[in-house]
Amino acid sequence: MAIHPRTSAALAATLLCSATASWAQQNGTPEAVASTGGVSSGERVTVTGRISTLPSLGGFDTPARETPIAVNRIGASDIALAGATRLADLVGFDSSVSDAYNAAGYIDYLTVRGFVIDNRYNVRRDGLPISGDTAIALENKAAVDILKGTSGLQAGTSAPGGLVNYAVKRPLARDHGQAQLQWSSRHTLLGAADVGGRFGPGADFGWRVNAAHEQLRPELRSADGQRQLMAAAGEWRFRNLALLEIEGEWSRREQPTQQAFSLLGDRLPAVPDPRLNLNNQPWSLPTVFKGRTGSLRFTHLLWGGWRGVLQAGTQRLRTDDRLAFAYGRFDPVTFECNPCDRFAADGTFSLWDYRSENERRRTDAVQVEAMGRAVTGSIKHDLRLGITQSNQRIDLQPQAYNLVGVGNVQGTAVLPSDPTPYDPNTNRSERSRELFVQDRLQFNERWTAWLGLRHTAFERRSVRTDGSRATSYDDGLTTPWLAVSMKLSPEVMVFASRGEGAESQVVPNRPNQYTNAGQGLPVLKAVQEEVGVRGGPAALNGRGLQWQATVFRITRPTSNLDACANLGISPCTGRTDGDVRHQGLEAGVQWASAPWHMGVQATLLDAQRRGSAVQPELNGKAPTNVPEQVLRARARWTPAALPGLALQGVLSHEGSRQILPDNSKQLPGWTRADAVLTWEAPGSRAQWLLGVDNLTDRRYWREAPFQFGHAYLYPGAVRTMRAGVLIRM
16 A cells, blocks of 8 residues: 655654654663563553553553543453453443444444444554454453543544544564463353564573464354454564564354344233344355454664554454344335334344355554653643554445345244345545644643644445445544643642544445535534543552542434435435434443452443424433443452452343333443452462353343344343363464
8 A cells, every 4th residue: 555645745844843853852862762671561662662553542641640631441351251252242341332243153343432333444453444344352451441531642533432443463572372261151251372582692682472272162053153263462672772563363253143032012021032033044144354453563673762553453354244144124115114124023034145255344544653751841741743654445245135034023933035145335445634633732740731633534435236326525624622620639630621533434325315415514523521540650560549539521413314324205305403412421430459459430421412493303302322420349369368269249230221212211221240359379380270151040021232223132142151261482
């Protein structure tokens, strides 16, 4: 992928100015590049001992607790302890995160602060954009970062709610190796290895390899499958000035998708056997995700503490998406549905043979940036400026979406298949160029201002696979961010911020329905205001109290395109149609006093639709599948009398949520408890684990996504046992 000439020129000028200014200061020498060596925190190579080659997901080289941006970092040790193998398994780590159509065997979706994040624009891998429309393995990830709120500063075009970033495991400062074996109920078996080391003069070369294979035999029936991962990372430190890093991964996941349940007429049914999968036809095929992803990063230290970073990454995906898809109740002759957005009252539904084979997605990105410090008068600046260019391309084939008969919620119907690909799909391509600048202005020991600005220019194209409905849309947008923080004491900080996020939409090119078919709508800018306070020591270190509370409000404009499509409104003029407002409170506390370590998070959310002229009956209504309150609690006990033993309990509560847009049906709240016991004998290299998810085997409806104009219900999984051993070499 080529960088635009103007991008290259601007970048060269940026780095030249940074280097010239640093040389002119004549106040320092280049500092050495060093690697951290801790097992849990040593997944990232650092420069000058403290500053990492990349800033945190928030974008500032400042500890997260001192930054007025809400970012939750879930480390590799917590991921392993939870037995997590996919993004959806990490929902329980944050009270502002919940499920959004998270089916077994399918793509992961998250709701953050009540908004479903966009897998095309809101997913990053070591800070570079990737597509989330695939299965992403976690065995080679050092951490998963979740940014909460609008992300126009970090991502340009993106849906409000937040960002997800996968941090890749990098070589450590020492030789290491470990092997993991884990078993879970109904004989799911996982084997994984993580090995690495250093060699050469001064141990300048580092390497790391991760591998995993899992036979999937979940409690959910008709969902057996398998997955594999191979990943490698290497680095070269040279001349105490620079660091070259390269890494790549190959992954494959093959597993049938879980088909959801739904309302039965006007009735919310009792929770059925959670093991029942309605995607159980004899012709049901697994959904297959294949991915190849890699990146190269070059960090060079300049004079005066400045550094330049060049990153390039690529992702190539192939997907076979297949499902015996339950949707509404259609008359096969008149093709009229009754009902359309749920199953029939007698428990029957129309079943469709859906197959979208050989989907191909490619994302390429290049980012160049300079970071460093400067002083103007009495103000200290931490500066970051750079340019990102990314290309996305989605190439699809005609898909099968064919009515094959009537199914039932007992899962006993056996129907014929019809895989003929009659239905055209939509191919898309996009190029974006982003210029960003950030500055942390420290006025004194108490007051700090935070400024950021990102300008994005993009070009989007789409066309149906039969050559029809072509659209072309070019535009630009600027997303500013501003915050002020004050330290009331060395351990207490208050802050306020205002930021924007931006989305763009193109009216479908259907002249028979839309009067402005194929035209781009004005950029939809979401605005977030946030006020918060944090307190406690920088680290608990076995004893202490940390706490935080944040009040936020996000206002997101909406268009009438979904309403026109779902309601069949014709003629329709695509335009902005009111907004949605999400406001809430996030609060949390962590406390440690040996042998206890406990943490509690809670989120209260008030979300509603406002100002719609197309669907005024929805004004004042809450969005679907967004819980009104969420509580996450964890407690870990490590008794001194039994060294190496640890018992952790996890409690998750999610309040009631709306099933339908008109708020006429609600899903009750639920509470679930999990437990994990680990044991590592003193001097031993083996850690044993025994875990139980859904300890009380509670039956509950986990979530109620309203997707594709249809209400769906997913039950919580049954009680699941897991056991494993981790051996360090």
